[in-house]
Amino acid sequence: MPKTTKDHLEDIFDDLGEEGLKKFKNKLCDRKVEPRIRRAAIEKAKDSMDLAGLMVSTFTTTGMVPVTVEILEAIGFNEQATELKEKTGQGLPVASSPVAPSPVDVVDSGAGQSPKFDSVLSDDWHKHLCVTPCTQSFKNNIISQSGSEVYQVKDKSIRKRLALLINNIDFENKDMTRRGADRDEENMEWLLKELDYQVVKHRNLSAKDMEEAVKGFARRQEHANSDSTFVVIMSHGKRDAILGVQYTSDNPSDTFLVDKIYRYLNSENCPGLRDKPKVILIQACRGGETGRVWASDGEPDELMEIEGDDFVHKEKDFISLMSCTPDTKSYRHVQNGTFYVQNVVDVLMKYAHKDHIEELFRKVICRFENAEKMGSYRQMACKDRASMPKLFYLFPGL
Template identity: 45%
Template sequence: MDTTKKLTIETLEELVDKDLKVFIWHLWNGVGSEIEPISRSKIENADRYEVVDKMVQQYSDNAGTIAVKVLQNMKQMDLAQNLEFKLAEVEQPEQEEPIQSDWIRPQSIVLCKQVFKDKILKDKRNEVYIPKDAYQRKRLALLITNIQFQHLGNRDGAEKDEENMEWLLEALGYRVEKHRNLTGKEIDAAVRNFAAHSDHKDSDSTFVVLMSHGGRIGNKDVILGANDSSDYFFVDDIFTHLSSENCPALIDKPKVILIQGSRGKCSDVYIQDRPPESDSTVYRKDMVCFMSCLPNSNSYRHRISGSYFIMYIVDVFSKCAHNKDIMELFTKVISRMEKHDLANRNVHMLPCIENNTLRRKFYLFPGL
């Protein structure tokens, strides 16, 4: 509330005394049929600070929004737009408590306001990825979840991860291609086929989400396939398949990869020699990979509620994607997970960002 008052007062200070009187006149004569006017006797001779105090007393959390409406009625469009944008940027106090096993997914995602999107695209046009209009785009996302394995333990709770990620991606405007329990070769084929999808030409971005047991071979991250032994997919191959050469439809468009899986040594998996490295000339840009843990460490999952990494992503994106770019969202997830003391066992979780070649800020603008 203090921030709303401060922003509203700063805006009213841009009005000359004559215009302030017009602003006050609108308040006592009524802003709209659904908004109760403020008594003339309370504000007729009030200064800017007193006017804002009376508005907050009468309208509470809606005081800033009503100030925008009054300015619009006065044809003070620049002031109205600037105030609306600043109010849209203001974050409500966010619950920063660690996510527990009884975490429930938010009922809905906070939608972006048109004024915020317009302001970003106007003021930072050369600094952000420009989205396509909703009516003409075809956003695609790939979601692969391995739950059952022939030899390793099943990933109980991963069904909830799949459900939550599908919900989030759809809420962000993506049509989700979903696969379960794939072998390493099938994962590779699924990513290749996804990269070749013709609808990418009408898209402005993409997400690829892989969730499975994971590990490291040498210094390379792998996702384990459902057959376990000698069955894996190198994470690096995602970047190759989505490169400018192999996926030209996504050139200059942000490509976000999310990996849920441990990154310890695959000591219980028979490892064949790594195939020859891909051609180093393959151009990998406009990509970022967010991984659930640091190299040589484990990722943690609740057997009913799912993986903590996925829970934090869904929670943060649902509440903050309306006015934060993708890197700010990742940073929030990292900050919250770093503080998470898992079940009071002094087990700390720290996801990390890797292979970041994004050249601009990527805003998701949910709902627009």
């Protein structure tokens, strides 16, 4: 039986010896071009077979040889690099496209073994690197036909839109490293900027730090000159909470309650965003534990006096899209990021010029209804805690 490409990699790694293999793994850790492999995963590769398997799962059968050749030449094993190119007929440089699709492992947003997945969820969204702009005539028609039912969008020359982006990738428990999450961050930041939001970005926060970040974001003075905001948080999660990077079995209290996002951005604590759309996007698992009804509203102990114009709804103008329904997992492609972010970016990029936010979210949910591209994996995004009395159009470009 002829040898596979993976077999040839194993032979080359065997030839390197213990010291050469150590140099190879160190150089692989230092590699900056995407896709990258986390140090924890590389350290788990104990022999040539493990390392070859890791190269296949990350770079695929077409990409692993160029990367291997690149590293072999960098550490001075030119003879082995030449031999590998001759035996496989490969050796071209690996494309460094920020979102190049390939069949690699898929993992859920929690720690654990990686099931196999045969294709990227969306095979062409990354090729269209622009948000479709809205036309002035479309905006004028919407305003004239449904002006009282549409949230006001301020003129681009005077508004100051802010968006909060929190992405937890590296956890104290190395097994919880969210491979591919850096791609989600790149894509989501790009989308928000295309929609004219200045992105306030944080990475690898504890629960306490997440709370401070949301609280500080709510206090930003720019909201007074804004017409809306986005809050995006990506991490591991439970049914009603997001895990901080210090979360471990010995420190299970490092969790940030989703409810606090609404509390800090409500009319009382964030007056700058009163009566303005607040879009919450959360990518995290919600399975594995039971508890109280997620994000439920409690009844007040006593009736409050209402005095005419002084009254405002404490929580209003919110809409959130969760990556999955309660008690279920959210899947993540180790190279291209989560299915959730891929679909959110794709839908908003293509349809935000003509659809309001609820319709955009419906389109995202429809993507998950079509399970064909997700193989055997089942995940359903869902809207939650919506309190928007009007239609929110982003009118990109205007």
